Amino acid sequence: MRLTISTQSVVIAAKSIAKGGVISADSLALRDIPYDEALRSVAHDIDDAVGLIAQVDIAEGSIVTSAMARASPVVPKGYTAVEVRLASSADSLTIGDTVTLSSATMFSEATPETVPDMDAVSLRELCTGAILTAKPSRNADGDTLAVFAMPPHEAATVLQAQEYSAIIAIVGS
Structure with missing residues (x-):
């Protein structure tokens, strides 16, 4: 008997992205991982994250979540x-x-x-x-x-x- 595991595509940082930086397509990649309901708030398509502003430093290999990137930039501390x-x-x-x-x-x-x-x-x-x-x-x-x-x-x-x-x-x- 063969066991099949349901997977889902998630967007990861292909290279580090600095807080406040505009996320570009070349800084992202797709990775298939086992399905988990807890991953609802992650980007599942590269186009969903391109053009967003990193709200935190995003390390290479990290899954990109909605809390990490949004359409407007962060107002820097002291601004x-x-x-x-x-x-x-x-x-x-x-x-x-x-x-x-x-x-x-x-x-x-x-x-x-x-x-x-x-x-x-x-x-x-x-x-x-x-x-x-x-x-x-x-x-x-x-x-x-x-x-x-x-x-x-x-x-x-x-x-x-x-x-x-x-x-x-x-x-x-």
Whole structure:
């Protein structure tokens, strides 16, 4: 008599994935293991985990569970998340992207006649490591709103600056 054991596919980390990192297809693999009802909360298809953000460090060979990965990044310890009104397009931003938030400022000698002059305007960096934590949206006025995690003192600077100046998100190279 031959005994058959029911198996199920589970997603495992093919290489270590750092907390806060976006999970890519090449960092995952499928493994068949014996069926166990306790494994309901694990990813069973690679596509279910691709694009998610690691909420913890995931060691190579670990089964990827729903508690380990989700659609939004972790707000790092010591950071806060704030909603920012952007003057720049957010179409190319992906959840988990780290950007520099800057504001346009005019030099004191600028006049209405010199505003189009590039020498009369400069960018002031407000936060060099803002992490996009949610998909950008538009409010009723058509403004682009995006939630970024950043250190509290930089968040206060960004919130104050957006009251008087346009905020743009600059994607690093």
